[in-house]
Amino acid sequence: MNHLPMLAPRLPGHSPPASLPPASKEHTELEWESKKSIIKHLYIDESRKLNEVMAILEKKHGFAATEQMFKKRLRKWNFRKRTYRKHSHATSPVTPLRREEEDDDAEDVPRVSLQEITALTCLQPSPLECHARLEVVLGSVMSWSSEKLDTYQLKSDQMSKYLAHPNQPPIEDSRTMYRTFELFFDMWKYGKGNLAGLAARKGFYILEYVLTVDHPDLIWHMLDIIFDMIQKNHIQLLGMFLGHATALAEARLPQQHPLVRILHQLRKCDFQTEEGRQQATHVLRQAWLRNVDLLGDRVSSPPSDSLWLYEQLIWDARTNLRRESNLARKGEAMTNALEALALSRESGPDDESNASDSLRVAALMLEFAQMDLQNKEKAKELAVSLLESTQDSETCTGARFHAYARKMLARIQQGRCEWDLAEENLKMAIRKREAAHGTDSDIRVVRDMWVLADHYRRAGKPEVADLVIDDALSRAQRYLERNDLVGVKEIESTTI
Numbered sequence: 001m002n003h004l005p006m007l008a009p010r011l012p013g014h015s016p017p018a019s020l021p022p023a024s025k026e027h028t029e030l031e032w033e034s035k036k037s038i039i040k041h042l043y044i045d046e047s048r049k050l051n052e053v054m055a056i057l058e059k060k061h062g063f064a065a066t067e068q069m070f071k072k073r074l075r076k077w078n079f080r081k082r083t084y085r086k087h088s089h090a091t092s093p094v095t096p097l098r099r100e101e102e103d104d105d106a107e108d109v110p111r112v113s114l115q116e117i118t119a120l121t122c123l124q125p126s127p128l129e130c131h132a133r134l135e136v137v138l139g140s141v142m143s144w145s146s147e148k149l150d151t152y153q154l155k156s157d158q159m160s161k162y163l164a165h166p167n168q169p170p171i172e173d174s175r176t177m178y179r180t181f182e183l184f185f186d187m188w189k190y191g192k193g194n195l196a197g198l199a200a201r202k203g204f205y206i207l208e209y210v211l212t213v214d215h216p217d218l219i220w221h222m223l224d225i226i227f228d229m230i231q232k233n234h235i236q237l238l239g240m241f242l243g244h245a246t247a248l249a250e251a252r253l254p255q256q257h258p259l260v261r262i263l264h265q266l267r268k269c270d271f272q273t274e275e276g277r278q279q280a281t282h283v284l285r286q287a288w289l290r291n292v293d294l295l296g297d298r299v300s301s302p303p304s305d306s307l308w309l310y311e312q313l314i315w316d317a318r319t320n321l322r323r324e325s326n327l328a329r330k331g332e333a334m335t336n337a338l339e340a341l342a343l344s345r346e347s348g349p350d351d352e353s354n355a356s357d358s359l360r361v362a363a364l365m366l367e368f369a370q371m372d373l374q375n376k377e378k379a380k381e382l383a384v385s386l387l388e389s390t391q392d393s394e395t396c397t398g399a400r401f402h403a404y405a406r407k408m409l410a411r412i413q414q415g416r417c418e419w420d421l422a423e424e425n426l427k428m429a430i431r432k433r434e435a436a437h438g439t440d441s442d443i444r445v446v447r448d449m450w451v452l453a454d455h456y457r458r459a460g461k462p463e464v465a466d467l468v469i470d471d472a473l474s475r476a477q478r479y480l481e482r483n484d485l486v487g488v489k490e491i492e493s494t495t496i
Helices: 029-034 036-045 050-061 067-077 114-121 127-151 158-164 174-189 193-210 218-231 235-252 258-267 274-300 307-315 327-346 352-372 376-390 396-415 419-437 443-458 462-481
Strands: none
Touching: 029 036, 036 050, 036 067, 036 235, 050 067, 127 274, 158 174, 158 307, 158 352, 174 193, 174 218, 174 443, 174 462, 193 218, 193 235, 193 462, 218 235, 218 258, 218 274, 235 258, 274 307, 274 327, 307 327, 307 352, 327 352, 352 376, 352 396, 376 396, 396 419, 396 443, 419 443, 443 462
16 A cells, blocks of 8 residues: 555645654554554544544554554454444344454544544543533533523424323323433343343434434433443443444534534543543533523522423433532522412413423423422322322323322332332332333333332332333333334434
8 A cells, every 4th residue: 555645735835844744664562562452542442534533643642554454453353343323214233243244343544634634633632621611611601591581482492392191102202212221221230231221222322313303301301311321431332432423413403503513522532531420520510500590590590480491400300410419509599480370370261281391390390399499298298188189081192291290209218118009109100101102112111110019129028029020021021122213204314
């Protein structure tokens, strides 16, 4: 193979550089071994293409070699990438490469522009620089959230669309995407690698549709997933997620959209070290707390009637990123705002949409009283009220909120060691959840089964807990193997 040509012509009047890039040459075994960890990090951990790895090694480390030399070395070290689909409309299993296919990913090295090579060599800033820039970018989310507060319409929010068909949520529903990756972590925890792979692929597929709808929860559900991947040390999956999400976001969102900028910055961060991961999670956490302050101020001055605002602060606040947001400090303002919302729904039109909104507000009041204010007596009163209002409901939405009220009542009973009553409520919650979603193997049914299994362990019945877990795993398998994403409208997109 001929040596790479000069990457770009010199501008007129500019003298040649003092030192040309090193020419490709044969390296000793010791020289290759000294670069092994760098090559592994770039090629395997960051999943870069071979031409990018070669360019970085040459430009930044003065280590030049031909493509064939690199291929030979990769074979010797048995550095193999996992296959990854390159078209957004095709979902392919992740399988090991056959021996004769090992070099398929190592494409012929194209000519690279000076701008491109400079960009490649700048992708490894210091952790401090990376996270300082990241914090600035995340700060821009605040202005974006403020804009959503002023312009986003209640009737078109994502929860309304979900509740209209809880047995078949919209494929662009970002909460469902988060729950799908949550299922990945559960399957991994229980040693079900194949099922974890299915969950990841389903999550990636949903991501392609999620990024077609710009709504107030979009960024935060994305950051919930990223935070969990960092915290649980799934760094390889994180790299794949960031790469895929960045390509999709660039194709479907404005260039200056906060999510595009955030993804670009996150891809430059050092997730291979404990210090780097801690810095990343710290910055994400601070961004969320600032968002809490922004939305919290809007609650009381004047009270907002946007349900998504309260659901972002309360309903979704149990994710790892959003826990311990100290909403109790805004307890009076939040309670007054929710009570005002409840009154406005009571006096609203007698239609399905308003009935659904009334249940949403009732559930928010219960969640806030029990989980944020820790007011168990008030929570019990609200739970019983929600149970009674949904007891005879024949709608999927009514069944869903009835299941939620049962679960919250069981939580109170567990705190009082009323184990039998709590068990009955958790079982009923699962039955109502099955009715709401039209199947015994919906992702949210499986989540409620983890809660029941945990109850049995706390009640001193580990054998029963194990049986529930086995049942839940079986249901999760049916859910993941069910091809319920077929038939949705295909999205025109660029090749990833």
